[in-house]
Amino acid sequence: MASAGKSQLLTFMDELIPTIRTALCDSVSEVRESAGMAFSTLYKSAGIQAIDEIIPTLLHALEDEQMSDTALDGLKQILSVRTTVVLPHILPQLVNLPLNAFNAHALAALAEVAGPGLDFHLGTILPALLSAMSDSDEDVQTLAKKAAETVVLVIDEEGVESLISELLKGVGDNQASIRLSSSYLIGYFFQNSKLYIVDEAPNMISTLIILLSDTDPATVEVAWEALSRVISSVPKELLPSYIKLVRDAVSTSRDKERRKRKGGPVLIPGFCLPRALQPVIPIFLQGLISGSAELREQAALGLGELIEVTSEQALKPFVIPITGPLIRIIGDRFPWQVKNAILSTLSIIIQKGGMALKPFLPQLQTTFIKCLQDNTRTVRSSAAFALGKLSAISNRVDPLVGDLLSGLQADDVGIREAILRALEGVIRNAGKNVSGAVQTRIYNQLKDMIYDNDDHIRSSSAGILGFVSQYLEDGQISEVLKELTDSASASSWTTKHGSVLAISSILRHKPSIVYASPLFTVVVNSLRSTLKDEKFPVRESSTRSLGRLLLHQIQSDPANTTAHSETLASLVTAMQDDSSEVRRRALSAVKAAAKVNPAAIIIHVSLFGPVLAECIKDGSATVRFAAERCALYTFQLTKGAENVQAAQKYISGLDARRLSKLPEHSDDSEDGEDDLVTG
Numbered sequence: 001m002a003s004a005g006k007s008q009l010l011t012f013m014d015e016l017i018p019t020i021r022t023a024l025c026d027s028v029s030e031v032r033e034s035a036g037m038a039f040s041t042l043y044k045s046a047g048i049q050a051i052d053e054i055i056p057t058l059l060h061a062l063e064d065e066q067m068s069d070t071a072l073d074g075l076k077q078i079l080s081v082r083t084t085v086v087l088p089h090i091l092p093q094l095v096n097l098p099l100n101a102f103n104a105h106a107l108a109a110l111a112e113v114a115g116p117g118l119d120f121h122l123g124t125i126l127p128a129l130l131s132a133m134s135d136s137d138e139d140v141q142t143l144a145k146k147a148a149e150t151v152v153l154v155i156d157e158e159g160v161e162s163l164i165s166e167l168l169k170g171v172g173d174n175q176a177s178i179r180l181s182s183s184y185l186i187g188y189f190f191q192n193s194k195l196y197i198v199d200e201a202p203n204m205i206s207t208l209i210i211l212l213s214d215t216d217p218a219t220v221e222v223a224w225e226a227l228s229r230v231i232s233s234v235p236k237e238l239l240p241s242y243i244k245l246v247r248d249a250v251s252t253s254r255d256k257e258r259r260k261r262k263g264g265p266v267l268i269p270g271f272c273l274p275r276a277l278q279p280v281i282p283i284f285l286q287g288l289i290s291g292s293a294e295l296r297e298q299a300a301l302g303l304g305e306l307i308e309v310t311s312e313q314a315l316k317p318f319v320i321p322i323t324g325p326l327i328r329i330i331g332d333r334f335p336w337q338v339k340n341a342i343l344s345t346l347s348i349i350i351q352k353g354g355m356a357l358k359p360f361l362p363q364l365q366t367t368f369i370k371c372l373q374d375n376t377r378t379v380r381s382s383a384a385f386a387l388g389k390l391s392a393i394s395n396r397v398d399p400l401v402g403d404l405l406s407g408l409q410a411d412d413v414g415i416r417e418a419i420l421r422a423l424e425g426v427i428r429n430a431g432k433n434v435s436g437a438v439q440t441r442i443y444n445q446l447k448d449m450i451y452d453n454d455d456h457i458r459s460s461s462a463g464i465l466g467f468v469s470q471y472l473e474d475g476q477i478s479e480v481l482k483e484l485t486d487s488a489s490a491s492s493w494t495t496k497h498g499s500v501l502a503i504s505s506i507l508r509h510k511p512s513i514v515y516a517s518p519l520f521t522v523v524v525n526s527l528r529s530t531l532k533d534e535k536f537p538v539r540e541s542s543t544r545s546l547g548r549l550l551l552h553q554i555q556s557d558p559a560n561t562t563a564h565s566e567t568l569a570s571l572v573t574a575m576q577d578d579s580s581e582v583r584r585r586a587l588s589a590v591k592a593a594a595k596v597n598p599a600a601i602i603i604h605v606s607l608f609g610p611v612l613a614e615c616i617k618d619g620s621a622t623v624r625f626a627a628e629r630c631a632l633y634t635f636q637l638t639k640g641a642e643n644v645q646a647a648q649k650y651i652s653g654l655d656a657r658r659l660s661k662l663p664e665h666s667d668d669s670e671d672g673e674d675d676l677v678t679g
Contacts, residue, residue: 087114091121095128101139104132108147111154118151119159125151126166130185134177148181152189157196163189164200171207171223176216183211183219187226190233198238202245204230209249209280212270213257224270228279240287240295246280247302254309272311277318280306288325293334297341300326304345312352319353323360327367336376343371343382350389357393364390369403372418373410380418388425397433401426405445413454420449420460427467439471443480450498451487458498466505469513480506481519488526493535500530500538504545511552524549528570536579543574543582547589554593554600561603568604575611580620587615587626594633601634608634609650616651632659 090110094103107125111118118125129151132144155163167189170182186204190197208230211223231239250268258266271277284306287299303322307315323346330342346364350357357364368390371383391397404426407419427434427442434442442464449461469477480502487499503523507514514523527549530542550567557563574586590608594601601608612634615627631637635647637660647656 087117087121091124095124097128097131098135099128099132099140099144101137101143104129104140104143104147108143108150111147111150114154116154116156116159119155119162122151122155122159122162122166126163126170130170130178130181133181133184145184148185149188149192152185153192160195160197160200164203168203168207171211176214176219179211179214180216180219180222183208183223183226187222187229190226191229198234201230201234202242205242206245206249209246209270210253210256213253213260213268214270215260217269220269221273224273224276224279227270231279231283236282236286239283240291240299242283243287243291243295243298243302246283247298247305250302250305250309254305257309266309267311268309271306271309272314274314275317276310276314277306281318281322285322285325288329293338296329296334297338300329300338300341300345304341304348307345307348307352310352312354315349315352316356319349319356320359323349323353323357323364327360327363330367330371336374336379339371339374339379340376340382343368343379343386347382347386347389350386350393354393361390361394365394365400368422369407372407372422373415377414377418380414381421384418384422384425387422388429391426392429394430397426397430398435398438401434401438401442405441408445408449413457417454417456417460420457420464424460424464424467427464431467431471434471436471439468440476442468443472443476447480447483450502451492451495452498453494458494459501462498462501463505465502466507466509469506470510474513477513478517478519481514481517481523485519485522485526488530493533493538496530496533497535497538497541500527500541500545503527504541504548507545507548507552511548512556514549515552515556524567531570531574536577536582539574539577539579539582540585543571543577543585543589546570546574547585547592550589550593551596554597558597558600561600564600565604565607568601568607572608572611575608575615580618580623583615583618583620583623584626587612587623587630591626591630591633594630594636598633598636602636605634605650613650616655628655628659628662631655632662638662 094107094110096103107129111125126148129144129148132140133148135141135144152163167182167186171179171186173179173182186208190201190204205227208223208227212220212227214220214223234242253268253270254266257268284299284303287295288303291299303326307322326342326346326349330339330346350364365387368383368387371379372387374380374383387400391400394400401423404419404423408416410416410419423442446461446465446468450458450465452458452461465480469480472480484499484502487495488503490496490499503514503526514520517523527542527545530538531546533539533542546567550564550571553560553563553567568590571586571589574582575590577583577586590601590612612627612631615623616631618624618627631647631651635651635656636643637647637656644653644656644660
């Protein structure tokens with residue numbers, strides 16, 4: 001045939017084609033191999049006719065049990081010599097869905113021969129194989145998986161872009177089974193390919209992290225395994241460059257999960273698996289240990305974000321490997337931004353890791369106390385917050401409190417403020433573990449600091465004093481209340497303000513000791529007096545105190561309407577104050593009481609109704625907002641048309657109807673009444 005001219009060959013086509021066709025299916029492999037060479041020679045002259053008259057017969061023979069194996073080898077022989085022209089004729093027949101076991105097997109066999117010739121046909125082959133990898137027939141599943149593995153490994157550099165494109169289409173598919181199969185192939189490709197595919201890793205890492213919040217648990221597991229394989233294929237020195245893309249992907253995955261959930265902590269399912277953080281931790285730790293200052297900051301912040309979306313159980317094995325480097329880095333001379341990021345992340349680990357951090361307790365405590373002396377306020381504040389969290393898992397709180405009290409001798413106001421904030425956190429988280437002697441020492445040291453000229457020191461000292469009051473003896477409480485009421489009439493406004501802040505804090509933490517005290521009337525009269533002070537911070541603190549008192553009264557003594565009325569009258573006065581902040585505080589206080597016991601408040605409607613109506617028209621937007629929410633709860637506008645009608649005696653019908661349509665918890669973001677309980 002090679003020696004004959006084209007016209008001579010065409011004359012004998014009727015004899016040549018059947019001969020080659022038969023030889024391609026011969027039982028002897030050497031004959032089939034020679035037939036493949038003969039086909040290639042014939043194709044040079046006969047072109048498409050050779051394909052049209054031989055390929056269909058071989059494809060048909062694939063369906064014959066007796067001839068299928070030899071026919072498949074015949075196709076392989078043809079493919080090995082004429083890949084480009086033969087593939088388009090073979091593939092459509094083999095990828096018809098649903099794929100059967102033999103066709104899957106045939107695709108694997110042909111892929112081995114076709115090699116890079118498949119680059120331009122991935123869009124035809126892969127979707128069929130991805131679908132068949134989840135077939136109900138296990139044989140089809142196994143053979144399709146093998147075929148897909150073969151396909152992804154035979155392509156060359158030119159086919160990588162097409163392969164990645166198809167796999168990305170797969171992970172975005174509506175069918176979970178396709179997403180799962182695509183995820184598996186991504187992992188398989190990155191683990192086994194001999195090509196240089198590091199440049200493709202960032203896109204895959206990002207895609208797979210987002211897939212960790214998939215709705216299908218099986219897909220989540222496979223995506224996690226694939227993520228591990230992709231990251232393992234990347235040289236260690238390149239890992240820190242992926243910090244930003246991992247942070248962005250974690251954020252996207254978290255948002256996806258948040259949309260699925262209604263409240264509660266947002267955890268990414270893929271990071272709740274055993275060994276969940278193993279693939280991504282090296283990225284952040286490498287950046288933390290060897291990166292620039294900016295990269296170290298990003299690494300520390302990224303670790304914190306990652307820990308927040310990880311379950312406590314999954315985090316346990318990683319607490320020590322993460323915490324050690326963080327402590328080591330914060331001790332070095334890095335900018336405040338790096339220290340602050342590390343402190344923030346350590347706070348998250350303390351909250352999540354709990355007792356797993358026990359080996360690091362002394363180091364952490366020393367680190368945080370040292371950071372309280374830092375030149376930067378942000379670092380001091382973060383250290384104070386972290387120290388408060390740490391005290392919750394500490395067995396020895398007294399020495400810590402002692403160290404903090406000693407630190408209050410510092411001349412720097414900023415450092416004293418940070419130490420007070422830390423002390424406040426320690427008392428809040430571990431106050432019950434502080435001995436009586438140390439509680440008394442706190443009281444003795446702070447009782448003068450509540451009158452300090454610095455706003456922050458005054459406020460923090462008063463807050464701590466109120467908390468400690470619940471652990472003092474009756475005699476000490478009487479002494480405290482006597483001193484505070486005396487100070488409330490002092491000439492200095494800061495002294496008055498400090499005493500009212502302290503009373504307010506006691507009413508928050510232990511209102512019953514004030515209510516039961518022989519000095520109760522003196523305390524209330526003192527608050528009413530400071531409600532008329534010329535300085536608005538004093539009036540605002542008095543309003544908050546009276547709000548807390550009203551809350552306690554309607555909860556502990558609901559039948560004492562006279563006492564309620566007297567306290568409410570003072571709050572109504574505050575609702576007419578010159579300061580918008582005082583008015584807002586008073587409205588929020590009445591609302592908080594109405595939330596707890598609406599019946600106890602509404603009986604005094606003639607007292608507060610007219611003033612509340614005026615506040616709804618207030619010139620300040622924050623006051624109007626507070627007044628509307630106050631009306632919503634005092635009149636119980638969401639509880640029926642009769643309440644809406646009754647409210648119209650004081651507020652317009654339009655306002656009443658509009659407010660009745662608000663969601664019942666429409667003001668959860670407002671901090672007004674929360675301050676009465678927790679502020």
